[in-house]
Every structure is written in C-alpha cells, then in structure tokens.
Amino acid sequence: MKKSGAQILIECLQAEGVDTIFGYPGGQVLPIYDALYDADLRHILTRHEQGAAHAADGYARASGRPGVCLATSGPGATNLVTGIANAYMDSVPMVAITGQVPTTLLGRDSFQEADITGITLPITKHNYIVKDISELARTIREAFYIATTGRPGPVLIDIPKDVSAGQAYHEDPGPLYLPGYSPRLEPDTAQVARAVRAIEESERPVIYAGGGVVSGFAHGELLSLAELLLAPVSTTLMGLGGFPGDHPLSVGMLGMHGSKYANYAICDCDLLIGVGVRFDDRVTGKLDEFAPGATVIHIDIDPAEIGKNVGVDIPVVGDVRTALQRILEKLQPRLATRWRDTILNWKKEYPIEFEENGRIKPQEVIREIYNVTGGKARITTEVGQHQMWAAQYYTYTRPRTFISSGGLGTMGFGLPAAIGVQVACPEEIVIDIAGDGSIQMNIQEMQTAVNYKLPVKVAVMNNGYLGMVRQWQELFYNRRYSYTELQNPDFVKLAEAYGAAGIRVTKKSEVRPALEEALRIPGPVMIDFQIEREENVLPMVPPGEPINKMLG
Amino acid sequence: MQHTLAVMVENNPGVLARVAGLFSRRGYNIDSLAVGRTENPEVSRMTIVVEGDQRELEQVTKQLHKLVDVIKISDVTVERYVDRELVLIKVSATPSQRGEVMQIADIFRARIVDLGAKSITVECTGNDGKINAFEESLRSYGIKELVRTGKIAMLRGIRGVQTQESGVRNQESE
Numbered sequence: 001m002k003k004s005g006a007q008i009l010i011e012c013l014q015a016e017g018v019d020t021i022f023g024y025p026g027g028q029v030l031p032i033y034d035a036l037y038d039a040d041l042r043h044i045l046t047r048h049e050q051g052a053a054h055a056a057d058g059y060a061r062a063s064g065r066p067g068v069c070l071a072t073s074g075p076g077a078t079n080l081v082t083g084i085a086n087a088y089m090d091s092v093p094m095v096a097i098t099g100q101v102p103t104t105l106l107g108r109d110s111f112q113e114a115d116i117t118g119i120t121l122p123i124t125k126h127n128y129i130v131k132d133i134s135e136l137a138r139t140i141r142e143a144f145y146i147a148t149t150g151r152p153g154p155v156l157i158d159i160p161k162d163v164s165a166g167q168a169y170h171e172d173p174g175p176l177y178l179p180g181y182s183p184r185l186e187p188d189t190a191q192v193a194r195a196v197r198a199i200e201e202s203e204r205p206v207i208y209a210g211g212g213v214v215s216g217f218a219h220g221e222l223l224s225l226a227e228l229l230l231a232p233v234s235t236t237l238m239g240l241g242g243f244p245g246d247h248p249l250s251v252g253m254l255g256m257h258g259s260k261y262a263n264y265a266i267c268d269c270d271l272l273i274g275v276g277v278r279f280d281d282r283v284t285g286k287l288d289e290f291a292p293g294a295t296v297i298h299i300d301i302d303p304a305e306i307g308k309n310v311g312v313d314i315p316v317v318g319d320v321r322t323a324l325q326r327i328l329e330k331l332q333p334r335l336a337t338r339w340r341d342t343i344l345n346w347k348k349e350y351p352i353e354f355e356e357n358g359r360i361k362p363q364e365v366i367r368e369i370y371n372v373t374g375g376k377a378r379i380t381t382e383v384g385q386h387q388m389w390a391a392q393y394y395t396y397t398r399p400r401t402f403i404s405s406g407g408l409g410t411m412g413f414g415l416p417a418a419i420g421v422q423v424a425c426p427e428e429i430v431i432d433i434a435g436d437g438s439i440q441m442n443i444q445e446m447q448t449a450v451n452y453k454l455p456v457k458v459a460v461m462n463n464g465y466l467g468m469v470r471q472w473q474e475l476f477y478n479r480r481y482s483y484t485e486l487q488n489p490d491f492v493k494l495a496e497a498y499g500a501a502g503i504r505v506t507k508k509s510e511v512r513p514a515l516e517e518a519l520r521i522p523g524p525v526m527i528d529f530q531i532e533r534e535e536n537v538l539p540m541v542p543p544g545e546p547i548n549k550m551l552g
Numbered sequence: 553m554q555h556t557l558a559v560m561v562e563n564n565p566g567v568l569a570r571v572a573g574l575f576s577r578r579g580y581n582i583d584s585l586a587v588g589r590t591e592n593p594e595v596s597r598m599t600i601v602v603e604g605d606q607r608e609l610e611q612v613t614k615q616l617h618k619l620v621d622v623i624k625i626s627d628v629t630v631e632r633y634v635d636r637e638l639v640l641i642k643v644s645a646t647p648s649q650r651g652e653v654m655q656i657a658d659i660f661r662a663r664i665v666d667l668g669a670k671s672i673t674v675e676c677t678g679n680d681g682k683i684n685a686f687e688e689s690l691r692s693y694g695i696k697e698l699v700r701t702g703k704i705a706m707l708r709g710i711r712g713v714q715t716q717e718s719g720v721r722n723q724e725s726e
Contacts, residue, residue, distance in 0.1 A: 117566065121573050126620040146620060180562060180623040304614035307607065 005133045005164040006035035009097070012140040013041060018068050020044060020059065020423055021097075022052040026072020027112060028099030031164040044423060044452060047444035049076050051416035053083020054442070057092050058420030061403045062378060064217070066093040066147050067420060073099045074112030077158070078119065082410060084154045085123040089407025090238060091215060093152035095143050096124075102162040103131050117158050125153030133166040138173030145176055150183025151302040152215055183301060187318030187326055194314045195273075195297045196330045202271035202295070204339045205231040208254065208283075211238030211406065212276015212300060212320045214399045219243065221324035222275060228333045230340040231273070234262040236283055238406040239276070241396035246375075251343060252352070255283035256541045257388045261346035263547040266291050268342075274298040276320045279309040280407070289546035299323045352392050352539070360508050362386060362461045362531045366393035369431060369459060372515040377429040378403065378421050382414040382438030385467035388537040390433040412441025418456040419448055429457070429519065436462040436488050439526075446498040449524040457518045458526040460491055463533045471536050475551075476543075495526035503527045554583065555609050556635060556705045558713045559598040559616060560624040563589065567621045571598060574619065580604065580612050584637075584702035595623065597713075599704045626713045628705045635705035638677045640665070641687065644694035645672045653693060660686045671696060679703075 003011075009032060013021070020042040025033045036043050046052040049071040056067030067087075071080050077098040087094045101110040117127045126146050128139050136159070143155040199205060213222050213235075219242050226233045226249050233243045234254040243250055254262040266272065272294040277283070279298075284290040290310065298305070298312040299320055306315040316323050354363040366389050369377070375395055381387040381404040396402045403421055405413040418432040432439075439460050449456050461467075466484040473481050492502030501521050505514045505528065518525040538552025561567045568587060575582050583601040590597045602612060609627065616622050628635075645653045653672050657664060662676035676686050680703070687698065707713060 118569065121566075121570060122577050125618075178620060181620045302618070304611065304618055306614075308611060 001169075002167040003170050004031060004035060005136055005159065005166050005168065006031040008133070008136050008168065008170045009140065009159070009164065010035050010039045010041055011170060012137050013068065016140070016144045017065070021068040021070050022046055022055040022059070022420065023070030024049045024052055024072070024076060026076045026099060028073040028101060028161045029070065029076075029164070031161065032070065032097075032099065032159070044419070044448065046416065046419075046448050048442065049079030050083050050412065051419070051442050051445040051448065053080045053094075053096065054086065054410075054413050054416035055420035055423070055445075055448075056094055056096075057083060057087045057413075058380060058403055058417030059424045060087075060092050060094055060420075061417070062400050062421040063424040064215075064400065066095055066144060068095050068097065070097045071099070072112065073101055073116070074114045076112075077116040078114055081119060081123070082408075084120055084156065086405050086408045086410045086413060087154040088123045088125070090211060090405065091152050092154065093147045094154040095147050096154055096156045098156065098158045099164070100129065100158045100160040103160045104162065106160065116156065120156050123154070124156050127156040127158070129158040129160070130163050131160065133163050133168040136163060136168075137170060141173055142176060142178065146178075146181065150181075184303070184317055185301075185319040185322055187316045187323045189326075191314065191316045192323070192326045192330065195299075195316050195327055198271060198295050198297060198314055199229065199273070199327070200332055200334055203336060204269045205229055205271040205273060205336055206265045206269040207231050207233040207273045207275060208236070208266065208277055209233055209239045209242050209275045210236040210277030211242075213239055213242035216276055216301065216320035217399075218276065218321035218324055219399045221321055221328060223247075224328055225324055228328070228331060230335045230337060232265050232340065232343045234258065234265065236277060236280070236406070237391055237404060240391060240402040241399045244397040245395040246397055248344070249340070251347065253391055255280075255547060256285065257392065257537050257539065258547070259352050259392075260350035260539055260550055261343060263541070263550065264346055264350075265343055267546070267548040269294050272296045274300070275324070276300060278305050281309070284310065285541045285545055285547040354535075354538075357532075358508065359532045360505065360511060360529055362389050362463075362529070362535055363393045364508070365459065365461065365511055365529050365531065366390055366433065368511050368515055369433070370394045372512065372519065373429050373431070377401070377431050378425060380404065380414040380418040380421060380430065380432045382432070382434045382441075383409045383411045384435045384438055385471065385535070385537050386433050386435040386438075386461040388468075389461070411438040415439065415442050415456070415458060416445045416448075418458070419445060419452075419454055422449075422454040422456050423452075430455075432456060432458045434458055434460045435467060436460055436464060436491075437466040437486055439491075440488075443494070446495065446500055446524065446526070450499040453523060455522055456524050458524070459515075460526060460528050461531050462488065462491065462528050463531050463535065464488060465533065468537065470534070474534070474536070491526055491528040500524040500526055505529045553605065554601055554603050555627050555629045556633070556703060557600045557602065557613070558626045558628050558705060559600055559622060560590070560713065561596050561598060562621045562623060563594050563596045564621050567596070570619050570621060571600075571616065574615055575612075578611070578615055580608065584700075586702035586704050599702065601703055624713065628707055628713070632708040633705050634708060635679055635703050636677050637680065637683055637703045638675065638701045639683050639687070640673060640675055640699050641690055641695055642671050642673045642697040643690050644670060644696055646670060649693060653690065656686075656689050660689075662686060
C-alpha cells in the first residue's frame with residue numbers, strides 16, 4: 001500500500017525509537033501534522049520554534065537519546081536556528097525536521113521559503129533536503145545514525161511539501177552507505193601505551209573532564225582512573241556531574257569562574273589529562289600560560305579537536321569510554337598522595353565563598369535549592385551570573401543533572417530545556433535556575449509547561465540587571481551601566497497569567513519556605529527571588545589573563 | 553608553504569558549498585580550487601591549493617574529514633606528483649603582430665584557439681611556473697581577458713589517490 005511522505009516520516013521516527021517530538025505547525029508541514037493527528041507519537045506543542053529546539057535539546061541531554069523538533073518552512077525553520085547552533089556547540093544529538101516549499105517552487109523566493117540547509121550548514125553535523133520521496137526513509141535513518149554516533153550533533157532534514165504529501169511505498173532503505181563517515185571508536189594501541197607511560201611517570205597529574213565524559217557515558221571509568229591515581233578531577237561547565245562533585249578528589253569547575261584550587265592545580269600539574277574536552281577559551285584563559293609545565297594527554301572522539309587550541313603531547317583519539325577502559329587495563333597505579341594532599345590544602349585555603357549580609361544572596365538561594373532537593377534535582381540554567389552560581393554552589397553528583405548552554409551561551413535556553421528534561425524524566429524534580437533577563441527570552445514556554453502539566457520550577461535570580469554584562473561593565477568599563485538595567489514585569493502575576501503559580505521572595509528568611517512550597521505545588525511554579533542587585537560572580541579570571549591570576 | 557590537496561567527495565548537491573563554507577568560516581585561504589567528476593560518477597575530485605604551515609594544514613584536513621560528504625583527502629605535495637593548469641588568454645594583436653604572438657605561443661607549446669581582427673586567443677597548459685611565464689611574455693601586447701582553471705594534480709607512478717572508502721557500509725539494518 002502506498003503511504004504519504006508524512007506517514008513514512010512518522011513510521012521512520014517510530015522505528016528509530018522516537019516517542020516524543022517538540023514542534024510548531026505551519027503551512028508547509030500541514031501534511032506532517034495531519035499524519036500526527038492520529039499517530040502513536042507524542043507531540044509537544046511549544047509556543048515558539050526556538051522553544052521546540054531547546055526542549056528537544058534538553059530532552060536529549062537528560063535522556064541520552066536524540067531529541068527531535070519539527071517546524072515549518074521559512075520563519076519556522078529560522079526560529080530553530082539558535083536551538084540548532086546551541087546543540088551543535090554542545091554536541092547534543094538532535095534531529096531537526098523542517099517543512100519546505102514544494103520542490104517546484106524552490107529557489108523562487110516563494111512565500112515562507114528560506115534556504116534552511118544553506119543557513120544551517122555551519123551549525124549542523126550534516127543536513128539534507130529530501131527532493132524525492134524515495135529518498136525519505138534512507139535519509140531519516142542516516143540522519144539519526146549521524147546525529148547519535150561519533151561526536152554527537154544536530155542533523156537537519158528539510159522536507160518540501162510535495163514530498164510529505166506525495167505517495168510512495170514505504171520500503172526499507174537497506175544497509176547504510178556512508179563512505180565519508182567513520183567515527184573512530186577504538187583508540188590506537190600505541191597512543192594508549194604512550195598515555196599510560198606518561199601517567200605512570202607523572203607525579204602531579206590532573207584530570208580535566210568535559211562534556212564528552214557525560215555524552216560518552218564514561219563517568220564510571222573516569223571515577224576509576226581518578227581513584228587509581230588519586231588525581232584531582234576538574235570538570236568544565238559541560239562536564240559537571242560527570243564526576244561526583246562531593247568526591248574528595250573533585251576540585252570543581254576550572255577556568256574563568258572556576259575554583260581557585262582547580263586553576264592552581266592546572267597551573268602546577270606535570271600532567272594534564274584532558275578527557276572529552278575542547279580547550280575552550282573560557283577554560284584556558286591566556287593560552288600560553290595554561291598548564292605551562294605539563295605534558296598534555298588529550299582523549300577525544302573528534303580528531304579535529306586535537307591540537308585545535310592547545311598543543312597536545314599525546315593524543316588518544318577514540319570513544320572516551322573505550323579509551324579510558326584501554327588505559328585502565330594497562331595502568332599500574334601510582335598514587336599521587338603528596339600532590340593530593342597539596343590539593344586538599346588548597347581546597348581548605350581557597351574555598352569558593354561569598355559574604356553574607358541581611359539581603360538575599362543568590363549563592364545562598366542556590367545552596368538552599370541543593371538542600372531542599374537533597375541534591376537530587378535536574379537543574380537547567382539560562383545564561384549569565386545565575387548560571388555560574390548554579391555551577392559553583394550546587395553540587396552535581398550524577399551525569400545529566402546539570403543542563404546548561406555551554407558553548408553558545410544562549411539566554412532563553414533554560415525554561416524550554418527544563419520542559420524537555422521533565423518530559424524525559426517525568427518523575428524527577430526539574431528546576432530552571434534563571435535570571436530576570438534570560439527568562440524573558442523564552443517566557444512564553446510557561447504556557448507549554450502549564451498545558452502539559454509539566455511541574456518545572458523556575459527560580460528567577462532577579463537583580464534587575466543583565467547581571468553578567470553589568471559585572472563586566474563594573475570591572476572593565478568604569479561602572480558605565482549601559483543598557484543593562486532592566487525594567488521587569490511582575491513575575492508573580494505573569495506566572496499566574498499563564499496559569500502557573502508565582503511566589504515572590506523579598507526576605508532572606510523566606511527563601512527556604514518558598515522553595516519548599518514550590519516543591520509542594522504539583523504544577524509549574526515561578527519564584528521571583530529579589531536578590532542583592534550588584535552581587536558579582538567570583539572568583540573571576542579577567543579576560544586575557546592566565547587562569548591562576550584570579551579576582552576575588 | 554603551499555599544499556595541493558586532492559579531496560574526494562560524494563557527488564551530492566551542496567558539497568561544494570560545504571567545502572567552501574568550511575574554509576571561509578575557519579579562516580583558511582583557498583589559493584585555487586578545481587572540481588570535476590572522476591572515473592566513478594558518484595565521486596567528484598576537488599583539487600584545493602591552500603597556503604599554511606603544517607599545523608594549519610592538519611586542522612584543515614581534520615575539519616574537512618568531518619564533512620560527511622568528504623570521502624578521502626590526500627596531500628599530493630608530500631609525494632612525487634604532476635600538476636597542470638589550463639589558461640585561456642585573449643591578447644590584442646593587429647595582423648602585423650600576429651606572427652610574434654604565434655611564435656611565443658609556439659615556444660610555450662600553446663595553441664591558437666580563436667583569431668579575430670584585433671585579437672588572438674591562445675590556450676596553454678602547464679604548471680604554475682610555465683603559465684606565469686607565458687602570461688608575462690604576452691603582457692606587452694595587452695591582455696584583454698585571462699582565465700585559469702585552477703590546478704589539478706595527480707601522483708606519479710602506478711599508485712593513485714584511492715577512492716575506496718573507509719566509511720560506514722553494510723550497517724546491519726535494525
């Protein structure tokens with residue numbers, strides 16, 4: 001029996017194990033939405049396509065399975081762009097499906113036509129426009145395969161309306177044939193041997209672990225390696241949760257807003273073991289003074305990351321988990337006891353701390369969120385000061401519990417991402433730690449949370465500023481607060497207008513009761529924490545400085 | 553140093569944009585680029601001349617490899633190879649100057665491909681040095697128009713830049 005392209009699409013998605021998609025209808029996806037009407041596939045209607053993309057991203061990060069979003073042609077597709085770029089920068093497996101004008105109208109500046117494959121070329125792992133219905137099933141299979149294997153990333157499939165509305169037999173596309181795509185999983189034995197030797201010769205090793213540990217399910221192997229060596233482990237923002245933050249060997253986050261002891265450890269180590277990282281500028285600070293005396297081992301699945309920013313002495317290219325297993329098989333443990341004690345002293349000497357006063361400190365709010373949830377919540381964030389406080393003051397002990405826009409730094413990510421996380425983890429507590437600026441970038445998704453009864457809690461660190469930009473203006477632009485002070489809506493009324501609950505917190509004593517109340521309320525809640533207005537994120541490495549020269 | 557890369561790509565629409573876009577957004581310069589199909593109609597070969605040190609070249613190569621449509625990349629410059637480029641030059645030449653121009657063309661083993669009342673168009677193939685020298689020797693007559701194909705290159709000897717792929721094949725369907 002012949003089927004429509006839209007039906008074939010849905011059958012293919014189901015065959016890939018997709019249970020939920022996030023999307024927004026429009027003209028050129030009408031055939032797809034018609035097929036969705038009675039399909040056994042959950043569709044979450046967001047209020048903006050960007051929300052759909054971030055929700056799919058959050059779903060993927062929380063579950064480890066690919067997220068799927070769907071939008072119409074033209075403006076629908078371009079609204080996905082920020083979400084796709086965000087997933088690309090953080091290597092999140094995602095399949096974005098866009099409608100397109102019929103093939104006969106392509107290239108004529110037709111109504112709601114945008115060259116979305118051209119637009120997303122630099123921000124997708126790969127993309128497709130399906131001009132022939134007979135290619136549809138094969139394309140979808142390839143897209144999921146590419147999105148989820150090797151270094152994960154977003155893949156876009158653009159489907160013209162005559163393809164989704166066309167009729168064809170749904171035939172199995174047969175085996176995959178991708179002559180130019182072969183991610184290397186098994187590391188080279190010589191590389192592994194060199195890494196093992198360097199580790200055994202090292203006296204002051206430090207492990208620098210990133211998002212690759214989380215996305216590569218390598219947290220168990222990472223823990224074994226650290227304990228075998230007594231090596232301190234510092235994680236990047238993306239790596240938080242990849243190593244238990246309450247472990248004695250954890251030195252927390254490194255880089256611009258990392259802990260002093262993490263940055264000191266990096267600068268003093270004789271061996272840096274980078275695991276699933278990309279030596280981002282926010283991590284390294286001034287490049288030539290980053291780990292200056294260290295031999296650098298870099299373990300990553302993407303060969304292009306080796307030597308991209310920092311010279312690497314020993315590359316180990318392969319799946320991070322496999323590579324760590326191979327190293328562990330060969331490694332004779334050598335305990336860096338003295339080094340460990342030095343680090344433990346630094347941890348005592350330079351704790352991450354803030355000054356309390358009578359007002360509400362954002363750091364305190366984050367600590368209370370940790371206490372009230374017993375550290376068991378899934379935290380998403382927007383981007384800015386609150387994001388850094390959420391990284392510094394909440395202790396993440398499990399992978400996929402801290403979900404944040406790392407590479408692209410997308411304000412407006414946290415709320416739709418929280419929706420995706422809640423869909424993936426319906427039984428868990430999901431909290432979006434937000435700022436008053438960021439939350440307004442996708443606030444419309446409160447409606448999505450309300451409609452689908454997704455009990456996400458939004459904790460707004462409201463200081464009436466674009467806080468991080470204000471902090472830079474204070475420190476580097478002579479306190480000239482150019483357009484960073486915000487006139488905000490009444491967040492409580494706004495939450496209520498969406499049908500959610502709203503709580504305002506203006507006193508320190510109200511912080512904990514408000515959080516407890518929010519957790520008791522079965523639906524979505526927005527809490528407006530009116531925090532100290534000019535609190536800064538510290539410690540801080542000023543831009544262009546080496547990471548051991550920190551303010552605060 | 554200049555490197556000549558032979559890049560085998562799947563003959564898919566948009567592949568040129570993918571490769572060119574990668575060069576521009578990563579800040580690598582393309583000195584010349586020539587594309588055409590190979591003995592296998594599903595595979596095209598791009599000959600890309602890039603300027604850069606070893607580290608830059610390594611990055612270019614690795615980033616190119618990340619493109620799903622790129623099957624194989626070889627730096628022919630590190631081996632023994634031949635390279636050729638074709639140039640068409642339209643030169644001002646009055647009937648009295650034709651003889652001189654034709655003589656120069658002869659020296660460079662170039663061919664006359666068109667003759668007008670006031671111009672001659674010549675075709676010449678060779679490596680960079682020869683083409684540059686040819687162009688230089690015609691300059692005094694007045695070059696009206698000049699077009700170069702960009703360099704193409706091939707390894708010497710029996711060994712070629714293989715097109716056989718290392719990628720995913722016969723993946724079990726689920």
